[in-house]
Amino acid sequence: MDTQLSAAQHTLLWDAFRSGDRSAFAKLYELFAADLYRYGYNLVRNRQVVEDCLHELFLHLHESHQRLGPTDNIRFYLFRALRRRLLDTVGRMKKLDSEAYHFDNAEFLIQPHEATLVTEELVDQQSRIVVAELNRLPKRQKEILYLVYMKGLTYPQAAEIMGITMKSVYNTVNVALASLRMCLHESLQLRGAFLSLAGLVMRYFASN
Numbered sequence: 001m002d003t004q005l006s007a008a009q010h011t012l013l014w015d016a017f018r019s020g021d022r023s024a025f026a027k028l029y030e031l032f033a034a035d036l037y038r039y040g041y042n043l044v045r046n047r048q049v050v051e052d053c054l055h056e057l058f059l060h061l062h063e064s065h066q067r068l069g070p071t072d073n074i075r076f077y078l079f080r081a082l083r084r085r086l087l088d089t090v091g092r093m094k095k096l097d098s099e100a101y102h103f104d105n106a107e108f109l110i111q112p113h114e115a116t117l118v119t120e121e122l123v124d125q126q127s128r129i130v131v132a133e134l135n136r137l138p139k140r141q142k143e144i145l146y147l148v149y150m151k152g153l154t155y156p157q158a159a160e161i162m163g164i165t166m167k168s169v170y171n172t173v174n175v176a177l178a179s180l181r182m183c184l185h186e187s188l189q190l191r192g193a194f195l196s197l198a199g200l201v202m203r204y205f206a207s208n
Contacts, residue, residue: 004152005031007072014074018065025065029058032075035151036082042146044086049093053085076153080161133183141176144169 005013016024033054040050057078061068071077134142140162147158148169159169 005074010074011070011072014071014077017061018068018070020065025062028061028074028078032078033058035075036078039079039146039151040082040086042143043083044090049086049089053082053089057082057085073153073157075151076157076161079147079151079153080157083161133180136183137176137179141172141179144172145176148173 013024013027017028036054036057037050040054041047044050134145137145143162144158147153147161148155153161155166155169155173159166162169
């Protein structure tokens, strides 16, 4: 499902939902529920917890729609809300503290409708290399790259979602990309691939 709405389209859809339009609420679920679930499952490797928190989030949205503030980026709004709900829930369960989420065990999975690169054998091989190297990054680096490059959120939005400073976001992204460049260069050389590293990474992120 294409969720690449313009800021104006985000605003119109969100405002229609806040005004009580049932079809707009259904559209929100259709556009963002699967995306939210994947993000949540990358944070907390517990399907029941993620499903429960996602259900509670949409129930809260439905019941509180008139009291919600405006937004021109629904994904940012919902990612932030789900992350807070998940970490609060995990903290209450006393199985993990509020910062010990499981993004370090997450994997970047290419969904069937997202895999625009996987059409030729060489590109398929390169895509697998990118995924493998991404999954070797520390959990915080992976989450920031996921939010910024794969989900199109801004640095300030990623900082607010994760509860960290802008400086931390910039530093983490720079370190992560530098590490990726080095690892990808070595991996691609070993496999005899010839596409530029920058082009490969950007093409991969664009496809997701």
